[in-house]
Amino acid sequence: MKTLLIRLLLVSVIFFYTDFSHSTTKATHTCYYKNHPLTLGPKGGCYYINSSGNKTYVDRSYCNCE
DSSP, X not given: OHHHHHHHHHHHHHHHHOOOOOOSXXXXXXXXXXXXXXXXXXXXXXXXXXXXXXXXXXXXXXGOOO
């Protein structure tokens, strides 16, 4: 029982200190379309979140702002 509690504590600490906010593709810059920050989706779609909270897709070339 004591070892189980120690293992649970260890897993909890590791989970708490793990940074899940990083992505496998890190952008070095942020592109904008009409003052909205753009996001490049996992399948390559380029979109921004509109005022209603929905995704609005734009041409992929807008996500290539260097």
